[in-house]
Amino acid sequence: MSKKNKSALTEKDGVSQPETTSKTSAKKIQLKRRKQTPTSEYVTQILKGNITFLSKAITLVESTNAKHQKKANEILEACLPYANKSVRIGITGVPGVGKSTFIESFGKHLTSLGKKVAVLAVDPSSSVNKGSILGDKTRMEQLVTDENAFIRPSPSGTSLGGVAQKTRETIILCEAAGFDTIIIETVGVGQSETAVHSMVDFFLLLKLAGAGDELQGIKRGIIEMADAIVINKADGDNAKNAKIAKVEFNRALHLYPPKENGWVPKVLVASALQHKGIDNIFSMIDTYITDAKKSGFFNEKRNQQNKYWLLETINQQLKDNFYNNPDIKNLLDSEIKKLKESKTTPFNAAKRLLGK
Amino acid sequence: MSKKNKSALTEKDGVSQPETTSKTSAKKIQLKRRKQTPTSEYVTQILKGNITFLSKAITLVESTNAKHQKKANEILEACLPYANKSVRIGITGVPGVGKSTFIESFGKHLTSLGKKVAVLAVDPSSSVNKGSILGDKTRMEQLVTDENAFIRPSPSGTSLGGVAQKTRETIILCEAAGFDTIIIETVGVGQSETAVHSMVDFFLLLKLAGAGDELQGIKRGIIEMADAIVINKADGDNAKNAKIAKVEFNRALHLYPPKENGWVPKVLVASALQHKGIDNIFSMIDTYITDAKKSGFFNEKRNQQNKYWLLETINQQLKDNFYNNPDIKNLLDSEIKKLKESKTTPFNAAKRLLGK
Numbered sequence: 001m002s003k004k005n006k007s008a009l010t011e012k013d014g015v016s017q018p019e020t021t022s023k024t025s026a027k028k029i030q031l032k033r034r035k036q037t038p039t040s041e042y043v044t045q046i047l048k049g050n051i052t053f054l055s056k057a058i059t060l061v062e063s064t065n066a067k068h069q070k071k072a073n074e075i076l077e078a079c080l081p082y083a084n085k086s087v088r089i090g091i092t093g094v095p096g097v098g099k100s101t102f103i104e105s106f107g108k109h110l111t112s113l114g115k116k117v118a119v120l121a122v123d124p125s126s127s128v129n130k131g132s133i134l135g136d137k138t139r140m141e142q143l144v145t146d147e148n149a150f151i152r153p154s155p156s157g158t159s160l161g162g163v164a165q166k167t168r169e170t171i172i173l174c175e176a177a178g179f180d181t182i183i184i185e186t187v188g189v190g191q192s193e194t195a196v197h198s199m200v201d202f203f204l205l206l207k208l209a210g211a212g213d214e215l216q217g218i219k220r221g222i223i224e225m226a227d228a229i230v231i232n233k234a235d236g237d238n239a240k241n242a243k244i245a246k247v248e249f250n251r252a253l254h255l256y257p258p259k260e261n262g263w264v265p266k267v268l269v270a271s272a273l274q275h276k277g278i279d280n281i282f283s284m285i286d287t288y289i290t291d292a293k294k295s296g297f298f299n300e301k302r303n304q305q306n307k308y309w310l311l312e313t314i315n316q317q318l319k320d321n322f323y324n325n326p327d328i329k330n331l332l333d334s335e336i337k338k339l340k341e342s343k344t345t346p347f348n349a350a351k352r353l354l355g356k
Numbered sequence: 357m358s359k360k361n362k363s364a365l366t367e368k369d370g371v372s373q374p375e376t377t378s379k380t381s382a383k384k385i386q387l388k389r390r391k392q393t394p395t396s397e398y399v400t401q402i403l404k405g406n407i408t409f410l411s412k413a414i415t416l417v418e419s420t421n422a423k424h425q426k427k428a429n430e431i432l433e434a435c436l437p438y439a440n441k442s443v444r445i446g447i448t449g450v451p452g453v454g455k456s457t458f459i460e461s462f463g464k465h466l467t468s469l470g471k472k473v474a475v476l477a478v479d480p481s482s483s484v485n486k487g488s489i490l491g492d493k494t495r496m497e498q499l500v501t502d503e504n505a506f507i508r509p510s511p512s513g514t515s516l517g518g519v520a521q522k523t524r525e526t527i528i529l530c531e532a533a534g535f536d537t538i539i540i541e542t543v544g545v546g547q548s549e550t551a552v553h554s555m556v557d558f559f560l561l562l563k564l565a566g567a568g569d570e571l572q573g574i575k576r577g578i579i580e581m582a583d584a585i586v587i588n589k590a591d592g593d594n595a596k597n598a599k600i601a602k603v604e605f606n607r608a609l610h611l612y613p614p615k616e617n618g619w620v621p622k623v624l625v626a627s628a629l630q631h632k633g634i635d636n637i638f639s640m641i642d643t644y645i646t647d648a649k650k651s652g653f654f655n656e657k658r659n660q661q662n663k664y665w666l667l668e669t670i671n672q673q674l675k676d677n678f679y680n681n682p683d684i685k686n687l688l689d690s691e692i693k694k695l696k697e698s699k700t701t702p703f704n705a706a707k708r709l710l711g712k
Contacts, residue, residue: 073704080698165703172701223612224577252608256579306695309702310709317710318674339662342436345528346665347521348429353666354673 031059031068039074046075047082049116049178051150061169062155076169079176084302086118086175087289088182090196092222093206098232099185100139102206102272107140109278110181111148118179119143120170121154122186122196124163150179161316164195168309171199197225198308201298202285205229207249209241224256227288228266230281235271242269261297263288327356387415387424395430402431403438405472405534407506417525418511432525435532440658442474442531443645444538446552448578449562454588455541456495458562458628463496465634466537467504474535475499476526477510478542478552480519506535517672520551524665527555553581554664557654558641561585563605565597580612583644584622586637591627598625617653619644683712 037056045053060072093099107117119140143149155166171182186196197203205226223229229249234242249267258264266284270277292298322328335349393412401409416428449455463473475496499505511522527538542552553559561582579585585605590598605623614620622640626633648654678684691705 073701076701077699077704080701084698169701169703221577221580224580248607248611251604252611255604255608303696306702307692310691310695310705313703313706314678314709315671315675317706318678319671322670322674335666336663339666340659342440343433345429345432345436345525346662347525347669348433349666350669350673353670 031063031065039071039078042075043078043176046079046173046177051177054150054173054177055152057173058152058170061173062166072169076172079172083172083175086171086180086182087202087285088171088184088200089285090184090186090193090200090203091206092186092193092196092204093232095187097206097208098272099187099206102230102232102270103183103185104140104143105272105275105278106281107143107149107183108146109275109282111143111146113282115181116148116150116179117143117146117181117183118150118152118171118174119183119185120152120167120174122160122163122167122184122192123154124157124160124192150174150177160191160195161313163192164199165309165313168199193222193225198305198312201292201301202288203227204281204285206232207245208233209238209245226265227259227263228268228281228284229253230277231267231269232272234269234277235274239269239271245269261292261295325356328353331356387419387421395427395434398431399434399532402435402529402533407533410506410529410533411508413529414508414526417529418522428525432528435528439528439531442527442536442538443558443641444527444540444556445641446540446542446549446556446559447562448542448549448552448560449588451543453562453564454628455543455562458586458588458626459539459541460496460499461628461631461634462637463499463505463539464502465631465638467499467502469638470504471537472504472506472535473499473502473537473539474506474508474527474530474533475539475541476508476523476530478516478519478523478540478548479510480513480516480548506530506533516547516551517669519548520555521665521669524555549578549581554661554668557648557657558644559583560637560641562588563601564589565594565601582621583615583619584624584637584640585609586633587623587625588628590625590633591630595625595627601625617648617651681712684709687712 042053042057046057057072057075060068060075063069063072091099091103103119107119110117140151144151152170155163155170157163157166167184171184174182182200184196184200186192203226205222205228207229209231231242231245231249246267246269253265253267256265268277268281268284270281272278289298292301323332331353335344335353338344339346339349398409398413402413413428413431416424416431419425419428447455447459459475463475466473496507500507508526511519511526513519513522523540527540530538538556540552540556542548559582561578561584563585565587587598587601587605602623602625609621609623612621624633624637624640626637628634645654648657679688687709691700691709694700695702695705
């Protein structure tokens with residue numbers, strides 16, 4: 001027996017070993033290995049459309065470890081020249097409107113046309129209830145087995161800003177991997193739809209016929225963000241209601257000012273379940289994108305969005321630095337109390353807080 | 357002749373004196389005198405409803421001089437316990453919709469009911485074109501001579517935040533002076549209507565019949581802010597169109613989610629010129645306010661608005677401190693250029709800027 005083999009770490013045959021590997025440390029080792037793969041290898045494989053490397057790179061993007069983030073940034077900057085070539089579509093709607101079924105039907109239609117589709121999600125709440133809206137991939141059982149589709153659940157994270165950043169970076173990686181259509185799903189009840197609206201070329205709002213109860217959950221302002229409203233579940237007894245709703249929404253949208261580029265939002269009906277109306281929706285988006293590219297609006301909007309995210313990231317960080325200071329937290333509470341008691345004005349209170 | 361009279365400053369009879377007093381220095385002397393009046397005197401006079409002192413105090417609020425601001429703050433904090441008792445109504449609409457005529461007619465109706473009405477404006481552009489929307493008081497010739505009405509043009513200022521702060525502080529002074537209804541006018545084409553929406557209890561959007569061209573100028577999002585839409589100029593040949601527009605808007609607004617407090621925005625028609633429909637508008641607002649006070653929503657909203665302005669003021673200052681740094685300005689320009697050329701991501705660019 002050589003000296004080397006005398007190490008205390010040598011396993012003895014027949015002696016059971018304690019379970020020392022936790023899931024967390026296994027994950028760490030995996031990520032460490034991933035880190036050791038050179039950036040150039042990641043980039044080469046992603047550009048080839050290698051899904052395994054794409055997934056690994058996204059995991060690096062989503063990691064909170066500083067070394068992984070450094071690596072992720074190297075990969076991202078190397079992929080950037082190959083990104084930006086897709087069409088990015090945002091899809092929102094309250095729970096129950098049939099988002100998953102719609103995305104499955106719409107995604108299958110796209111792949112049948114020879115497109116490569118990536119489906120991402122922005123759902124900051126997923127970190128709380130551990131149930132990402134795309135987590136349960138079984139809800140898209142056909143799309144998940146389609147080799148031209150890539151489905152990635154919402155990254156976890158407590159802050160919307162963090163989740164949005166990770167999603168934006170994932171878009172770049174997917175585009176570099178050759179996905180020409182990126183669908184970003186969000187649930188239209190919180191702040192996340194504003195973030196998604198600021199990262200897509202076209203924003204689709206799914207609704208149900210019978211404008212009543214289902215409106216309660218939706219946030220004011222979403223309708224004005226939409227480039228199109230699709231009235232889903234227009235099948236069976238609902239088909240007639242859907243057509244009436246279409247007329248009503250069309251009339252309503254015409255009372256609104258058109259979008260910056262002159263686009264008047266459209267209203268369409270669809271039955272994702274029966275795959276009806278899906279082709280019309282794609283044609284509409286296709287026409288919109290073609291026109292937007294011709295007029296230069298497409299690039300202009302993407303530049304504006306990049307600038308928006310740059311400033312938004314800075315502004316968020318400035319606020320975090322300020323409000324996370326424990327002295328400020330205490331003073332803020334007491335100033336808000338004073339405001340309620342009419343003992344100061346918001347501007348004097350702000351001055352005192354900034355004086356700290 | 358006593359020694360005192362030998363001063364070089366003594367005027368000699370019959371010798372013409374150079375014109376040494378410029379308007380600017382005269383103003384300075386005026387303001388200096390104003391400063392010397394004790395705060396308690398201002399407060400006593402304002403609480404008595406003395407319009408001269410109210411105007412002087414507003415001039416202090418609007419001054420950029422640090423000493424005047426200090427004085428203004430003392431007056432404001434002393435007036436605060438007597439403020440907050442009015443109903444604050446925001447009125448917006450594109451130029452040509454008849455805002456001045458409407459406010460005159462509405463204001464006269466209010467004073468005829470025994471109310472005291474203050475009319476203010478938020479119009480940051482007024483500093484540029486020197487033409488405040490309320491500057492030409494002759495457009496409200498009846499209201500301006502009404503002893504129960506007080507009209508004050510928009511304060512000048514390049515930043516919306518500054519103008520909004522001055523207006524909010526002016527509201528406090530007007531309330532302390534006994535004005536029970538504060539009308540705040542803004543032109544609905546820029547950012548100012550969001551600011552006004554955040555300082556009023558009820559937000560009214562004026563529109564014209566024949567929803568078409570006049571919509572072009574209005575900003576998207578305003579309709580969702582409105583608590584009511586008034587279709588103005590519903591007289592003569594236009595009366596019929598106004599009624600049709602009313603039906604259409606009513607239908608459209610019912611497709612939208614109701615407001616936080618369950619309020620479904622109303623649509624009314626009016627002819628400010630012929631004083632028609634003005635009483636209905638007042639009744640509607642009165643009902644709204646009564647209900648909001650009963651449910652507690654009225655106070656809750658005011659508390660939220662105070663908090664909004666506190667945080668907004670801080671956040672604006674944090675941004676100003678950062679972006680006004682010349683190093684940041686230069687780096688920001690080059691990072692935006694890199695973004696356009698797809699050489700970096702918004703998040704890496706932000707990191708570099710924050711690293712400065």
